Amino acid sequence: MNEGAEPVENLRSRTKRYALAAIDLYVRLSRAPQAQVMGMQMLRSSTSVGAHYREACRARSDAEFISKMEGGLQELDETAYWLELLIESRTRDTPDARQLLAESDELIRIFVTMVKRRKG
Secondary structure (H helix, E strand, O other): OOOOHHHHHHHHHHHHHHHHHHHHHHHOOOOOHHHHHHHHHHHHHHHHHHHHHHHHHOOOOHHHHHHHHHHHHHHHHHHHHHHHHHHHOOOOOOHHHHHHHHHHHHHHHHHHHHHHHHHO
């Protein structure tokens, strides 16, 4: 089920860096209730992406791989939503939030491509 050793390791590292960037963004949010609610939702979904990817790498079948990757896609899309709210509400409209949103979009494209290839 391995997509090739180098791409897998790169994506493992990349999804971990993504989670760490989300953690860093969350830690720097204001303590205002709305910031904390949106931030906690963003934190939960963003840190799940790498876990789903790692589970996909250990999949025993194409169907299991696709299921885990689609779970990761759902978490990426949810993270993008919370980041959009943080940015558009001006709660955290900063370069780091915008960069994390751009990385969400890029990872979504990568995950979609991997799922499509596996579905054949």
